[in-house]
Amino acid sequence: MHPPVVLVTNATAPDKLGGLERYVRELAAALVRCDVPTTIVAKRLSPDLPPIETGDDGVTVVRHAVPAKRSPLFAVQYPYRTRSGVRTAIDRRPGTVIHGHFPVPMLAMLGPGRSRRPYLYTFHAPVHQELLTERQGTYLLPRPLQRPAVELLRRAEAAVVGGATAVTVLSEYMREQLAQLAPQAADAARLIPGGVDTDWFSPPRQPQPDTEPLIFTARRLTPRTGVVECIAAMPAVLARHPGARLVVAGDGHLRTTIERQISSLGLEGRVDLLGRVSEARLREGYRSATLTVMPTAELEGFGLTTAESLACGTPVLVTPVGANPELVGDLDPRFVARSGDPADLADAMIRLLDNRAVLAAARRALPGPRVQSWSWPVVAGHYIELYARQAWSRS
Structure with a gap:
């Protein structure tokens, strides 16, 4: 015993x-x-x-x-x-x-x-x-x-x-x-x-339809998590992919600041703040996304959002900060942005959304043995x- x-x-x-x-x-x-x-x-x-x-x-x-x-x-x-x-x-x-x-x-x-x-x-x-x-x-x-x-x-x-x-x-x-x-x-x-609960966070039974790009992230709304920088990258992404949308799950003390940011950038309807969500809604977010983004600005001991999204079969774009590059190490190098700067995040998102073949190849490789080890x-x-x-x- x-x-x-x-x-x-x-x-x-x-x-x-x-x-x-x-x-x-x-x-x-x-x-x-x-x-x-x-x-x-x-x-x-x-x-x-x-x-x-x-x-x-x-x-x-x-x-x-x-x-x-x-x-x-x-x-x-x-x-x-x-x-x-x-x-x-x-x-x-x-x-x-x-x-x-x-x-x-x-x-x-x-x-x-x-x-x-x-x-x-x-x-x-x-x-x-x-x-x-x-x-x-x-x-x-x-x-x-x-x-x-x-x-x-x-x-x-x-x-x-x-x-x-x-x-x-x-x-x-x-x-x-x-x-x-x-x-x-x-x-x-x-x-x-x-x-990671790989029984719960798992790929959908049916492939997701090829629709306008849906970018998802699950982050506390604090400076460390990089949500402000991710939203700041969206105008450049939308200039290239006008139908794209960013969905953010999570809450924190920067919510009011971020709401003002969305308004000042004219991103209403293009960036959705969900607040805290249920496990079912979180899994739906990963599964329905074209791409998950982890825009970490500093510190990331493991990267739970990264791991959960990969377990759901959705590739993740990460910054070269914390443990995230370790988690996506089996994917194409293009899934690691040059930095967490809005311009670099935008450039990385655009390159991936432009090249659906890279995204499709990553989906075929997921979840994979590395995810099962989690x-x-x-x-x-x-x-x-x-x-x-x-x-x-x-x-």
């Missing part, structure tokens, strides 16, 4: 629907399907959410309380409240393998005066670099505190990584990022790619192997 596992993270789906949140929940569900009892420990995002619940997927979620984001003392109180909540949840579950996915809650494993329990840590991204761009507008962080907060978070990440029994990364790009934080951990880290049964199996290795020393 496999030892029980506790996944420690910041937040989990469906409470929040970002890439990390979906990854942790889907990994937990995959582990349960492999007969591994699995609990997620995450923060409680709303008073309406129960402190403890078990979902239809068999995953138990334990939510700990955190201070309100708009509290002037949020930045001070949050680490201590989080550490206390996580520590309590873990102490109530002795004999479990601990698998961390976010640095701040994992500080609970480093407290003085307690017997140290071994833990595995997956380095998804350097969170300290995302602090200002990804979390902007979600809590009060006065400008004088920004640089110290980033440095404190960097040190926390380094301590968490350094204290892990084993570390995994989702891509070689993320190994490079980890090397800047903890070189020895990066050298020893094992690469286990992100997971399926959750395969990914969960790699982790179960690691859990078994450290189970002997857990307390």
Whole structure:
């Protein structure tokens, strides 16, 4: 029988629907399907959410309380409240393998005066670099505190990584990022790619009709994800392909800015913002698209949108940023734009839309063996192997 596992993270789906949140929940569900009892420990995002619940997927979620984001003392109180909540949840579950996915809650494993329990840590991204761009507008962080907060978070990440029994990364790009934080951990880290539900994200049974170009992307509306640059590229694309349309699934603090951008560029009816969408609508977006675009401006630990689209049989144009080039490495080199600049994105989109033979060849090659290596049964199996290795020393 496999030892029980506790996944420690910041937040989990469906409470929040970002890439990390979906990854942790889907990994937990995959582990349960492999007969591994699995609990997620995450923060409680709303008073309406129960402190403890078990979902239809068999995953138990334990939510700990955190201070309100708009509290002037949020930045001070949050680490201590989080550490206390996580520590309590873990102490109530002795004999479990601990698998961390976010640095701040994992500080609970480093407290003085307690017997140290071994833990595995997956380095998804350097969170300290995302602090200002990804979390902007979600809590009060006065400008004088920004640089110290980033440095404190960097040190926390380094301590968490350094204290892990084993570390995994989702891509070689993320190994490079980890090397800047903890070189020895990066050298020893094992690469286990992100997971995709390849039963759900799969090609349509019937080929899509050859219609006007439909470009799709699923991105948080933040500076890092490059949605602003992608939309800025659309006037040039439309000059070449007047019937083209860009559909964006996702939400974020830049939505109002992007809505104004669409209006100022005269792109109403050519660019659609869907906001948050269901899994069914997301899959439909991938399947119906002529081309998916991942216009990442900075950081991309794995590239979930890229992986899901490829699993659905739709090729993806990516920027040469983060792990995305690794994911499309089996496709034509033209699926990697020169940069995330709007002009380069436009040029890459136009070249692909002009050459439907390249798109058709890519569709015939997908999903392919590489995509199958990202399926959750395969990914969960790699982790179960690691859990078994450290189970002997857990307390």
